[in-house]
Amino acid sequence: MDKIRISAVSYTNTKPFIYGLQHTGILEKIDLSLDMPADCAQKLIDDKVDIGLIPVAATLNLPHWEIISDYCIGAVGAVNSVFIFSNCDITEVTHLQLDPESRSSNNLARVLLKNFWKVSPDLIINAPDYTTATNPTTAFVQIGDRTFGKKKQFKYVYDLAEEWQKFTGLPFVFAAWIANKHIPAVFIAEFNIALKKGLDNRAELLKSLPTHPDFDLEDYLMHKLDFELTDDKRKALYLFLDYIKAL
Numbered sequence: 285m286d287k288i289r290i291s292a293v294s295y296t297n298t299k300p301f302i303y304g305l306q307h308t309g310i311l312e313k314i315d316l317s318l319d320m321p322a323d324c325a326q327k328l329i330d331d332k333v334d335i336g337l338i339p340v341a342a343t344l345n346l347p348h349w350e351i352i353s354d355y356c357i358g359a360v361g362a363v364n365s366v367f368i369f370s371n372c373d374i375t376e377v378t379h380l381q382l383d384p385e386s387r388s389s390n391n392l393a394r395v396l397l398k399n400f401w402k403v404s405p406d407l408i409i410n411a412p413d414y415t416t417a418t419n420p421t422t423a424f425v426q427i428g429d430r431t432f433g434k435k436k437q438f439k440y441v442y443d444l445a446e447e448w449q450k451f452t453g454l455p456f457v458f459a460a461w462i463a464n465k466h467i468p469a470v471f472i473a474e475f476n477i478a479l480k481k482g483l484d485n486r487a488e489l490l491k492s493l494p495t496h497p498d499f500d501l502e503d504y505l506m507h508k509l510d511f512e513l514t515d516d517k518r519k520a521l522y523l524f525l526d527y528i529k530a531l
């Protein structure tokens with residue numbers, strides 16, 4: 285059998301999964317690349333990979349997709365790595381810069397702006413001054429490791445998984461393991477065992493990760509991120525897709 289091509293997220297949130305893939309025999313059966321989320325999605329859309337840990341918002345650009353795992357990158361309440369950072373209250377924001385590495389969180393911001401905060405700032409894609417704009421009413425979306433320790437730098441900080449929970453009462457799924465074609469059931473079973481092994485060994489993994497002065501990595505990997513794709517998270521996923529379609 286040819287190797288199954290897989291693109292996974294290159295951020296710390298995915299390290300438990302990578303640990304599992306690297307500590308089981310499945311590594312010989314896969315061709316693994318680590319990419320920023322927007323690129324995971326594009327590779328799956330372009331059929332450069334067979335499976336991706338892709339932003340769920342990007343499923344809207346796939347003609348055929350199947351969730352192949354009961355694990356995901358999700359959160360029940362605050363996630364602590366997906367934010368709108370702002371120097372004014374969200375209702376005063378006039379411009380919102382989107383994160384070029386994101387697909388889900390940019391859309392989550394748009395859904396919340398329209399339906400929860402009921403405001404419509406101008407959205408800026410690929411802002412030349414992304415994260416450094418001097419305009420006091422320009423805010424920005426940011427995801428992943430680049431946000432670690434940044435909470436203290438801004439007067440207004442909105443954790444988007446927490447805001448989604450306030451809005452819907454539901455958890456949130458940022459990324460899920462999705463295939464663009466049929467994958468043999470035997471492989472899927474082995475793949476999920478490997479992912480679970482990684483999650484079960486998070487305490488061991490944590491010993492090998494660099495510490496951050498302003499960020500509690502243990503709390504992040506053990507509690508803030510929630511990796512089980514539960515029924516409530518599936519419900520949230522489809523609700524989120526409906527909100528995106530209605531934007």
Ligand SMILES: C=C(O[C@@H]1C=C(C(=O)O)C=C[C@H]1O)C(=O)O
Nearest residue numbers: 321339365386387388389428458
């Ligand atoms: C929790 C996170 O979830 C992610 C957010 C994504 C997005 O916004 O498209 C995609 C994959 C995940 O890495 C994070 O990156 O901090």
